[in-house]
Amino acid sequence: MEAFESIVRKYQKEMFNIAYRMTGDDNEAAEVVQDTFLSVYRNIKGFKGRSKFSTWLFTIVMNLSRNKIKQLQRRRQREHCSIDDPVETDRGQFTAEPVSDNPSVQERLEQHERDQKIWECIRALEHEFREVVVLRDIQGFSYEEISNMLNIALGTVRSRLHRARLSVKECLKKLIGDG
């Protein structure tokens, strides 16, 4: 159990980031991470070592995130105002600060706003394009690792990533006026 705890400690942040970037919701992302670790615990004996352990781990996270996205989409379709709407602000931790003359505060606010716009553009991607952007540009996996995790060809990784980045670029142009 101690060994497992060390695995949790080592990977939970990265997994949470993936799940959060995919689902757009803190709570759903936390749930995905919990489910992932439970799945790992149950199936650890089935891990044959054909891939890196982390690749296996993140594959599970991606799969569960995908399932979660579909769930959320279905819920949103049914509800005029979904009780499960992902939070599109800064993960609920940001509280409105009074306008300040402090340049560092201003800078933080501006950075935050820019981040929000980028985040919006990523969230606007279809999930198969969002996946590759999250895994490559946010999490830093190689094309080959992404190909293994998502079980798609390298060429598909390349083309999806390119299209995804073009979409984000165009989206940012509309939102902030430049690419």
Next chain:
Amino acid sequence: MDSMECNDIKDKLSAHIDRELSREEKARVDEHLKHCPRCRSMHEELKQTVTRIKDLEEAEPPAWLEHKIMAKVRAEAEQKKGFLQSLLYPLHVKVPLQAAATVALCIVAFLLFKKIEPEMKHPALAPETSDVLNDKGDEKPADSASEQYAVPRSSEPGRAATADKPTVPKAIPDTELLMNKAKTGAPMSEMSEKAPPSLYGYAKKRDRYDAPGIKITLFYVEDQAEMKQQDDSSLHEIAPGVMFKSESERVVTPKATFTGILRPQLMRTLDGTGYVYSVMIRIDDSEYYLADRVHEEVRNELREELDSFLETLHEWTHILSDEEVNTLRQERMLTIGVKEPRQILRRFHSEDVTITVIWNEEWN
């Protein structure tokens, strides 16, 4: 510049930024970029976009996340240990006393009463109960037009093939099982005690609108021989390895006996006699469940299917109130009270989940 070459180069720009091109490809792109301002500009824009994405602030997981993960994993470990230990003892049904957090999977459309007063008899109606099972005793695919009901099958491959054929439940002499007929409004049909175990009707009392429902528990038993030794008349085998226990007051979940994944079928039908029963599926993190492992493993599927069920439910809002639909969405369970003299039984079907809409005001 040749635009076809530009198009070809543009497709490679992302991979060029990521240094994922072969040496030859990289050289070709580099050469092209030297002479093509448009592609160079696009390359630069893409680089900026990638940099912006990379600079996104990393998300911090909640402080409680690690603790919660380990709590769940430890609980899982304890449960496995407990189950293994229980197999070493003479088998007895271990009934968890904390019934508050148990879940009942509503699978079969009809309720089985242990002791019941004689019911009014009705002319027999199609569909024939034998239609539900094929010759091998395996469940036929649900056919909403024929209003058939099916029991869940174990999802474990091979189990159905190797296990015994479903047996008729132990006779309950005082019980008359009556089958609902769908919206034709035809009167109830009567089922004999020899009806296939996969098909049940619900029993009526004198007043058809007053019949109480029975909570049912379904659980899968690995060691069926041992289960049969139990002298528990409330237990019935309704499908290979699938035991059914009826309780008039509370649901019991013998965790120790549950070993596999039960995948009920989500089925839909209309019952013209008009009983509406409550949907009893609760999804939360409680560890008390029939088999937490099963619960966890099917939870995602159940959630997806429940979402489908809720979509279907939209069509039925003329029967359910908005408040009831919202309650069902939020809490994943709903006891539907009688709104009209016409009470409707519904089952919602998909590949993996059966939800039976049933009514029993005693369950509120």
